Amino acid sequence: MRAAVGTRTDVTTLPAHWAVRLAAYATPVCVLPSALWRLNAVLYGNQACFRGGSWEKAYVVSLSVVSVTAACLTVGLVSRWGEVVPRRLPLIGGRPVAVTAATAVAGAGAALIFAVYTYAVLNPVFEWRRPPPYDPACPPPDQTDGAGLAYAAYAPLLLWGPLLLTVTIAYYRRRTRAAATDR
Numbered sequence: 344m345r346a347a348v349g350t351r352t353d354v355t356t357l358p359a360h361w362a363v364r365l366a367a368y369a370t371p372v373c374v375l376p377s378a379l380w381r382l383n384a385v386l387y388g389n390q391a392c393f394r395g396g397s398w399e400k401a402y403v404v405s406l407s408v409v410s411v412t413a414a415c416l417t418v419g420l421v422s423r424w425g426e427v428v429p430r431r432l433p434l435i436g437g438r439p440v441a442v443t444a445a446t447a448v449a450g451a452g453a454a455l456i457f458a459v460y461t462y463a464v465l466n467p468v469f470e471w472r473r474p475p476p477y478d479p480a481c482p483p484p485d486q487t488d489g490a491g492l493a494y495a496a497y498a499p500l501l502l503w504g505p506l507l508l509t510v511t512i513a514y515y516r517r518r519t520r521a522a523a524t525d526r
Contacts, residue, residue: 378407380496
């Protein structure tokens with residue numbers, strides 16, 4: 344039986360505590376250090392490393408913004424706006440979010456993240472793409488004083504794929520279980 348319209352449970356049941364605190368809200372926190380590292384490189388880093396000039400800097404900034412925004416969308420899988428489109432959006436506001444659409448997009452995002460990480464890990468082994476020639480004016484992070492900080496900023500990023508996949512599965516189970524009980 345459905346609850347009254349306007350209550351928190353009018354579409355589904357509440358998400359599990361672990362899905363909210365440990366997975367959904369941890370995802371943006373895991374992505375933020377690498378985004379801040381990239382922004383720091385654009386603002387205060389070695390400008391000789393940006394051979395593409397302002398276009399390359401814009402790419403690095405947009406990569407940071409897009410990655411944090413995408414990570415924040417994980418919170419939608421445990422929030423009200425992941426179940427019902429907010430009313431302030433024209434034409435579609437107030438409609439329930441299709442479970443298959445949300446899980447397909449989130450699942451594709453997790454698969455893309457896993458593919459990128461797999462490539463990043465296997466590329467040095469198989470050398471599919473060789474790094475550009477060494478430029479003494481722009482040493483790689485592992486040859487500078489900030490190597491530990493660079494690794495510390497990017498290490499939490501490895502949790503993004505597993506966290507997104509975990510929250511996506513929990514979202515799908517919760518929403519389909521709630522839809523089955525409404526029948």
